Amino acid sequence: MGLAKRIIPCLDVDNGRVVKGVNFVGIRDAGDPVEIARRYNEQGADEITFLDITASHEGRDTTVHTVEQIAEQVFIPLTVGGGIRSLQDIRIMLNAGADKVSINTAAIHNPELVRQASERFGAQCIVVAIDAKRVADVDGQPRWEIFTHGGRKPTGIDAVAWAAKMAELGAGEILLTSMDRDGTKNGFELGVTRAITDAVDIPVIASGGVGKLQHLVDGILLGGADAVLAASIFHFGEFTVPEAKAYMAEHGIEVRI
Amino acid sequence: MTGTVAVIDYGMGNLHSVASALAHAGADRVVVTHDAAQIRAADRVVFPGVGAIRDCMAEIRRLHCDELLQLALTEERKPVLAICVGMQALLDSSEENGGVPCLGIIPGQVRHFGHPLLAADGARLKVPHMGWNTVHKVGDHPLWEGIADATRFYFVHSYYVTAEDRSLVAGTVDYGVVADAALARDNLFATQFHPEKSHTAGLQLLRNFLAWNPAC
Numbered sequence: 261m262g263l264a265k266r267i268i269p270c271l272d273v274d275n276g277r278v279v280k281g282v283n284f285v286g287i288r289d290a291g292d293p294v295e296i297a298r299r300y301n302e303q304g305a306d307e308i309t310f311l312d313i314t315a316s317h318e319g320r321d322t323t324v325h326t327v328e329q330i331a332e333q334v335f336i337p338l339t340v341g342g343g344i345r346s347l348q349d350i351r352i353m354l355n356a357g358a359d360k361v362s363i364n365t366a367a368i369h370n371p372e373l374v375r376q377a378s379e380r381f382g383a384q385c386i387v388v389a390i391d392a393k394r395v396a397d398v399d400g401q402p403r404w405e406i407f408t409h410g411g412r413k414p415t416g417i418d419a420v421a422w423a424a425k426m427a428e429l430g431a432g433e434i435l436l437t438s439m440d441r442d443g444t445k446n447g448f449e450l451g452v453t454r455a456i457t458d459a460v461d462i463p464v465i466a467s468g469g470v471g472k473l474q475h476l477v478d479g480i481l482l483g484g485a486d487a488v489l490a491a492s493i494f495h496f497g498e499f500t501v502p503e504a505k506a507y508m509a510e511h512g513i514e515v516r517i
Numbered sequence: 518m519t520g521t522v523a524v525i526d527y528g529m530g531n532l533h534s535v536a537s538a539l540a541h542a543g544a545d546r547v548v549v550t551h552d553a554a555q556i557r558a559a560d561r562v563v564f565p566g567v568g569a570i571r572d573c574m575a576e577i578r579r580l581h582c583d584e585l586l587q588l589a590l591t592e593e594r595k596p597v598l599a600i601c602v603g604m605q606a607l608l609d610s611s612e613e614n615g616g617v618p619c620l621g622i623i624p625g626q627v628r629h630f631g632h633p634l635l636a637a638d639g640a641r642l643k644v645p646h647m648g649w650n651t652v653h654k655v656g657d658h659p660l661w662e663g664i665a666d667a668t669r670f671y672f673v674h675s676y677y678v679t680a681e682d683r684s685l686v687a688g689t690v691d692y693g694v695v696a697d698a699a700l701a702r703d704n705l706f707a708t709q710f711h712p713e714k715s716h717t718a719g720l721q722l723l724r725n726f727l728a729w730n731p732a733c
Contacts, residue, residue, distance in 0.1 A: 262636065262691060264649040264669060301716070306649055332537045337671060337714050357533045359673075359714065382568035384645055384673040432645055432673075461632060463643045486643055516649040516669045 264516040265480050266306035266487035267504055268339075268465060269494045271296060274313050276322040278495075294329045300494070301334040303501035306516055308334060309362070309435075309489060312342030324356045331357020341389055341435070350377055354385065362435055364389040365408050368415060371429060378430025387465075388426040389435040392419035392452050404452040411439030420455045427460040434460060435489070438468040445471025445492070453483030465489050473499060473507040480513055519727040520560025521546040525585070525603075527576040529568045535600065538713035539563065542723035551580045561727070562589045566602025570627070570676070571614035573602050583620055590622065590705055596729045597705045604700065604707035605678055613676050623700060623707075625680040634693040642693045645675045652688045652698045652710065660699075660706050660725045661687070668718045670698070670710035678709060704731040 271278050277291040297308050310330065312323045320343065327340055340353045341362030350361045367374050367388050378386045392404040393411055404419040423434050436456055438449035448466045457464045466485035470476060470493055479485045493499050505515040524535050526549045536547045548555050556562060564586055566573050577583050589595045599607055611617045611627035619627070634642040649669040654661050677696035680686055687706070688699035700707040706726065712719035 261651045261667065263642075263646065263672075266648050304716075328533075331533055333541075335534075335538050335541065335714060335720060336716050337673075354531045355533070357531060357537075359531065359534065379569065380572075383675065384647070385567065433647065461634075461641075461644055463645070463647050486648070 261514060264306070264514050265485075265508065266465075267476070267501055267508075267515070268307045268309050268487055268489040269300045269305050269501065270309040270311060270467070270489050270491045272311050272313055272491065273323065273326065275316070275319045276326050279313070293326050294333065296495075297330045297334050297338075300501060301336055304505065304516070305336065305501050306487070307337040307339060309339045309341065310358075311362075312340065314343070324352060327353060327356040327358055339387055339435075341387070346373070347376060347380060350381060354381060358385075360385045360387050360433070362387040362389045364391065367426065368406065368408065368417065371425065374426055374429040374431055378432070383430050383432035383462075386431050387433045387435050388423075388431040389437065390419055390423060390426075390456075391437050391439050392449070393439040394449065394452070402451050402455075404449075404455070407439050411442070419452060420459050423456045423464075424459045427462045431462060433463045433465065435465045435467060436485075441469025442467075443492075444469050447471065447475040448479045448483055448485075448488075450478060450483045453479060453485055457484035457486075463487065473504055476504055477508055477511045477513065480508070481511070519543060519545050521548060521558065522561045522563060522727070523556045523559035524549045524563045524565060525556060525582050526551050527573065527580050527582050529566060529573050529576060529602075531567065532565055534711075535563060535565050535713045538720060538723055539727070542720050542727055544727055551582055553581065553585055556585045557588065557593070560595060562586070562595055562597045564597060564599040564603040564606075566600065566604075566606060568602065569614055570602060570605060570611045570619070571617045573606060574617055574619060577606060577620075586620070587622075590703075594704050594731075596726065596731055598726050599705065599707035600713070601674060601709060601711055604709055605674075605676060607700075607705075607707060608678055608680070611676055622705075623680055623685060623702065624682060625678060627676045627678050629676055630693060636693060645673055646677075646692045647673045649715075650690050650692060650710075652690055654688050655686050658687050658701050658706070659729050659731075660701070660722055662725045663721050664718055664725075670708075670712070670715040670718060672698075672710045674709060
């Protein structure tokens with residue numbers, strides 16, 4: 261037996277409340293990220309990702325407080341992303357109890373941040389999030405570009421080349437989200453997942469589009485991902501983490517049961 | 518009574534996880550500190566570590582944490598648990614950051630996993646070694662109480678430990694190479710994995726540490 265493939269439930273949090281809806285039987289307050297993180301921890305999730313989508317500056321204090329509360333009660337790795345722009349932002353989240361931080365837009369504006377953060381805090385805690393979208397083929401080959409602002413704003417940056425550059429600068433992991441698939445429930449965009457997992461030596465988390473358990477299997481067996489991230493299939497109680505792991509194990513994937 | 522546990526804080530990142538996991542595992546009192554008096558007064562010592570080894574070693578020496586650790590190990594003979602980079606720092610030297618001398622408490626080296634790193638079946642392995650891997654126990658130790666062989670623990674590291682004295686190895690992990698996952702000597706236990714992030718198995722190991730009274 262070797263290293264297990266990871267299942268990572270993702271919480272999208274706005275002003276201290278989980279959005280996109282969560283439906284656990286027996287949870288009184290369905291939007292409380294601390295309660296939800298604890299539940300996923302009990303279910304055997306391998307990590308938890310906390311994505312802060314709070315727009316306001318004041319809301320950031322709420323986020324720090326929530327991360328502190330989760331870290332006190334959840335003894336699996338916790339990644340925090342959203343609004344991380346500086347070494348100071350990273351330090352605040354690590355001090356609050358995050359094990360890793362995920363850098364997205366700030367890496368595009370200032371790639372040196374990734375190098376500095378990796379040197380300062382160690383590659384193991386620096387995740388670079390990439391939001392990729394399929395664009396016109398070049399010479400008959402598929403091409404994906406990085407988009408910002410929730411997939412609305414193109415950057416012209418090639419997603420595969422960018423992933424390789426981020427790995428070189430010291431990222432410890434890539435969180436790859438397909439903006440074509442996010443929210444569709446049609447499965448991961450396997451083309452870009454495969455292209456990036458082949459291009460880098462660091463672990464890659466596939467994200468965006470999970471609607472059924474076969475998608476998780478495809479992300480790993482076809483996409484080559486080291487971990488799979490999903491939100492709604494777990495939030496709405498369609499599947500539990502143990503069900504997802506059992507399904508993956510049936511398909512020959514090594515998981516932590 | 519577990520007494521007071523001092524988590525040595527040399528300023529290299531998140532120690533709250535270690536402290537809250539120890540509290541959750543039943544520690545009477547946990548202090549996160551580099552204050553000599555507090556560390557010397559503690560009943561047990563945890564020597565954690567995250568980040569790059571060069572900066573860690575610099576801070577360990579600047580804050581005299583190396584001396585306090587030596588006192589705890591050899592004179593005060595308290596139970597000591599070293600975690601991740603804390604374990605790596607115990608060896609002679611590390612290849613990280615172009616080569617860094619470490620504490621030399623346990624003879625041996627810390628090496629990079631290498632590029633490319635391949636599994637026995639030829640599959641490419643990613644570095645860092647990140648995630649839940651199975652730990653093969655070597656021998657019996659009070660810290661393994663209630664933990665089955667091949668239990669999964671959470672790892673995240675790009676450099677791995679090989680102790681020279683193989684009788685000190687308490688556990689191994691396979692990841693392209695066979696790396697030391699745990700070392701034990703007298704009142705010292707060290708893990709490459711993170712018990713504080715390893716869910717129920719990790720909490721069990723921490724409970725075992727809190728109950729451990731090494732005869733020495």
